[in-house]
Amino acid sequence: MEAVKSAKDLVTTRDDVVAGFRWQAEEKALRANEFSAVADHFYYKAGKVGEIKGVDDIVADDRLYRFALGACALSAKAAQQLGRETCREIIGSTINFARVAEIEYQAELERRYFLTCGDALGGSMRNAIGQRAQNKLSDYVCQYLSDGQINHHVERNGGGKITEVRWAHRVLVFDRKPKFIGKNIDFILLDAGEYKTSLLEVPHKLLACGELKGGIDPAGADEHWKTARAALDRVRDAFKDRGLQSPALFFVGAAIEQSMAAEIFAQLTNGTLAAAANLHHQGQLAELAKILTNL
Amino acid sequence: MEAVKSAKDLVTTRDDVVAGFRWQAEEKALRANEFSAVADHFYYKAGKVGEIKGVDDIVADDRLYRFALGACALSAKAAQQLGRETCREIIGSTINFARVAEIEYQAELERRYFLTCGDALGGSMRNAIGQRAQNKLSDYVCQYLSDGQINHHVERNGGGKITEVRWAHRVLVFDRKPKFIGKNIDFILLDAGEYKTSLLEVPHKLLACGELKGGIDPAGADEHWKTARAALDRVRDAFKDRGLQSPALFFVGAAIEQSMAAEIFAQLTNGTLAAAANLHHQGQLAELAKILTNL
DNA sequence: TAGACTCGAGTGT
């Protein structure tokens, strides 16, 4: 690749790491208010004498219920596993209803509620980070198509996330799992006019498979690369098992450290990977888009 | 194995899942107060007019600094990556010092601080969950040795965590990484009177290698089993590459789902795994301890 | 609907 002349070209710069963590902090700050309404509602109710006398009053009010779950350190995941009855019981034995009118106790419950929300916010952010990376990549592809005056259509799911980009006789789909591979692939380029689930099971329709890792944390970089590499190996094996040639394989990462950069570069050189790019490197992304659209 | 007559015997019961999430909630609640001192200190300082006029006043006071980082949605990990200077700058541009004396603004900052702490608490909990599983397993081995009146010694690190159990001419060590395998192994049984780092590089001294997954979340079960399986495969390959026979391989998991149970059982049946146990199943643990100590 | 994804929160070497 022109934009990757050596392993070093792939390595994420300190500035990009800093920018990534900065964005995360900003985005978290923006989302921080989402949880306040529930807490405020609790204060409102707790301030009116007799409104919260026992578990029943909490279970009957969705916002109070969510507040109480958080105050009891129960995540949505935990609450789902425990079931409504067990949650009710835990709330009953954890919240001291005799003290609900006390300002100090209210503050304590509030703090516990926000602690739980913080973990939830962290979880949402991890998804958002992955999503943002996917958007960045799909936007690049669309941009590339627009620049080349190639007509294309974008499909989005309910949440506005791009699930599919269509052009000419090509469909790029995200997060699909061909059964014959048995692994979820971050993006797949299909040789087809439109997407159908069944296409995923026709090996020769898969022109390319790619893994995208959007995390910026250097501590996770190597681990995520290993996972990606294993996933791509799995693709290659699935094709080999059927006596077919492997499709073009891609890797895009936001956090690329020195040691993994060497491995990626080696795979680029020996043709195992058709293209690789650092998500923060425009030139590399552009070249990847070019290779992808020329398949 | 006597205690594992079918795949179903390995599957984690709903009760164990519930108990696991309950424990997590209780443990989180116990740790919830750790963060209050810093917040209280902020209130104390913010309450005294003129004590917090700008960034300098915050950076100079460690507790205020930690509070401010949290209020700016910066985790310890992020703060480390950004560096002190950038953090200082972010604090300066995020905190509105003109409003620090306002009760409402103080409450808003407090909420943000606790959100960040919640994510931190979640991270600590994940480590604690893994630690607890390791304790449970090592306690079990010690118990088994005691029951058999086998003299043994336990070594602990600074934090009280068991790092090593010694008996007869055997040493069981936790979380070590033999360079010739290149992977961290959760527990390794060595044929030796005492532990030395160099022993890890002598393949025939490794009598057994085991992976332990302590998480209770069903959603993570399969993923963690895959990681464990890959790690054990890596061990087998490292021995095979040297023309040596693989040591006995073990798997212990707290969350075992139907589909992975079938895979584990198949590996038990064909001898790939020497033993496997559900961490919550005493009989299976006992048998695993027996197999381990009889090697 | 169960299962497998997103990724970084802390911790240890």
Add this chain to the structure above:
DNA sequence: CACACTCGAGTCT
């Protein structure tokens, strides 16, 4: 210090 561990917080298929 760089890296590789712990695992579950949401989310999508």
